[in-house]
Amino acid sequence: MTKELEFYSKQVARGDMTRREFMGKAAALGVSAAVASGMLATRVDAAPVAGGSYKMGVQGGESTNSQDPATWASDVPIAGGGLWGETLVQVEADGSVGGRVAESWEGSADAKTWRFKVRQGIEFSNGQAVTAEDVMRTMERHSNDESKSGALGIVQGIESMRVDGDTFELTMAVGNADLPYLMSDYHLVIQPGGGFDNPTGAVSTGPYMLENDEPGVRMNLVRNPNYWGGDQATIAHYDDVEVIVLNDATARTAALQSGQVDSINRVEPKIAALLDRAPTIDVRSTSGRGHYVFIMHIDTAPFDSNELRLALKHALNRQEMVDKILQGYGSVGNDMPINAAYPLFDDTIPQREFDLAKAAEHYAKSGHDGSPIILRTADGAFPGAVDAAALFQQSCQAAGIPLEIKREPNDGYWSEVWNVQPFCCSYWGGRPVQDQMYTTAYLSSADWNDTRWKRPEFDEMLLQARAELDEAKRKEVYSMMGRMLREEGGLLVPMFNDFVDAVSTNIQGWSTDPNGPQMNWQAAIKTWKA
Amino acid sequence: MHPIATLVAQRLALGLLLLLAASALIFGLTEILPGDAAQARLGQAATPESLANLREEMGLNRPALTRYFEWLGGIVTFDLGNALTNRLPIAEQVSSRMANTLFLAFWAALISVPLAIVLGLIAVRYQNRWPDKVISGVTLASISLPEFMISYILIFFFAVQSLGWGLWGMLGMDPVAFPSFASISSRMSLGEKLWAISLPVMVLTLVVLAHMMRMTRAAILNVMQSAYIETAELKGLTTFSVIYRHAFPNAIAPIVNVVMINLAYLVVGVVVVEVVFAYPGMGQYLVDAVVKRDVPVVLACGVIFAAVYIIFNMVADLVSILANPRLRHPK
16 A cells, blocks of 8 residues: 555656645545645655746637636636636546535436535635535526527536535436536536626636636636635645736747746647757647547538548548648547547557558449549648648549548638538547547537438437446447447548647646646646746 | 818818728628627537527627617717627727737837938938948848748747847846737836837837838938039038938928828737737737627727728828928918
């Protein structure tokens, strides 16, 4: 037991594990908190230092941003909101679900009814006590008929909700074993009274409090002195945090190089290796669940022919894409939206190889008339989308497939091209669990079914897996679904992209979190300055 | 009424008409753009249901003409309304952004205009000799580089590589790198703000210098061919006082014109510099609003920009008239 803890404490020292995680592991090993923190104090010299300020330069902020969590769609509001706001639960770095506003939770045997016990004695940053009523009202605001929330698609399946003392109970129309994961969605920040009265008030239970908000410019936050998660030596070590909007890539790297900010997100792959050579900067890349796609509507000619789809899948040189578009900061895709970063991933599914002979063979079998196949792309579809389309065109040409590229304007791409045109470039940010990813885009009834994948047997498997509490069985069903999509689906997945962050070397306690960039935006909570 | 006052009144009335036309044009163009504010906000996360809810709330379901005249009704009572996207009052946002834009433009103008004119005078004095060639060469080179390129070069040398460090040492001060971005806020003191905008001011100065300097040089050289200059020279005046006392007053009209164009540019045309230095000015605000299809904000910014151009042009014309006795006292 001691040996194990010692290993963990060394990890903490190296910054590979946070103190909080260490305490969790210690608790799991049956060590009391007092003993464990004593161990940490004696064995670890690099203990967190309280104080100082943390400045992050973040791409993805506009002057049109709002503090209403329902509207969040880009990185800056999500980054700042994740500091002042807390959800019921959160997906941890290891893929498990950790409690935030909820202390504990349990599901019924059919996974339809879920009870979340609200942490007792905690307060919103305005001093108001948090009740189960606030939780219910929050969910109501995001799911009612007037909802404009970005989480509407996630909370749509709720049948009924009620409050039972300090417990929030919700019943889903269909059982969902992953429901706690859904409650971790960043839009679902618990607000007083559900935020009906003041959606943009920026009041929640997070470790920092919003002090100043200039949309599209910066946010200033200060430590919440009443944070339930512990004092400044335990968690959220900084006195204040500044989120600075730096949309220009060069401005971002220059700000980090000149020491004006402590970390930046979205380092361009082409400069990442160069930046890493700077003595005061570490580039940290994290493989996540985000992926780039070429998507075909399988109900539209010529993409209704699976032979043609297979021809295109074989003609795609995935390794070349990873090397040239991502400069190695990513991994090859396998024509399914799931990779090893997901829980219950089946790693025995064979990798699709680049094979021009097979591509030509499938193309001949498809009986395509040789008219140009048009792939629509735009710079905004994903970083490097235009170049990726050009690479794909060349490898298709080698297989005799007449692929043509049509470049579309960035402006209006998501309303006029994506999910409208039969073949285009796009990306997915990924979801914490397989069920959510498949439900979002591959269920027959999904609004964002951008490949028009409508298979009753697939839907059935998805619902079966969703309510299945036996993990081995779920894994098997997910494996079958993945294989099915890989073989017949309308998505070509050239690559999964890493989150590439850069951080100043005086920041301690940095660890990787596949759920999002910048330690899933928890860097200001979990790191400290040496 | 004095003819100048009549002229000003006429120009003002014409300016208002132009503003009205500009607002109609901008509104029409935003209508042509694909998508609307609801779609832009929800993006990839849109469902038909949430789109419909949002359109209803933003009032996008109503006919375009109704929306335009409502906006027009608001603006004649000086009410710019609220932004569609974050529901903040536009007037508040615009005034703080405009203050930032004017702040940057003011300091850039304060340095560049006198500098350009003095350099122009020097170039005339040493026409075709080495000072003229150096001044022309350097300013033409800097205007030929795109703004973002100059910005990146300055950031690289003065903020990242701190090439200026030796300079600080020579001045006997501790070396300090220039700030690489300039997101100023109302919480900063004037000194902090000025320090923050040092690099953008340098960039803008380099960008506008050549145009004004070359115009000053050309206008004065043109006047220098006149007979009365020859008389002044024959009187035995020094070259500088000939230029300053006799040539410059007669060259003021074209110089003021080009200065005004450059001032207008410093106010409305610096979006690239704003992006590179993350400066919270009007340009950045307008671009964000266009991307998010926030029509009331686009209209507000567009009309303000148009007004700036109209006013600066009017001032340029007035100064030209006042500087020219023949125009000042028409027959």
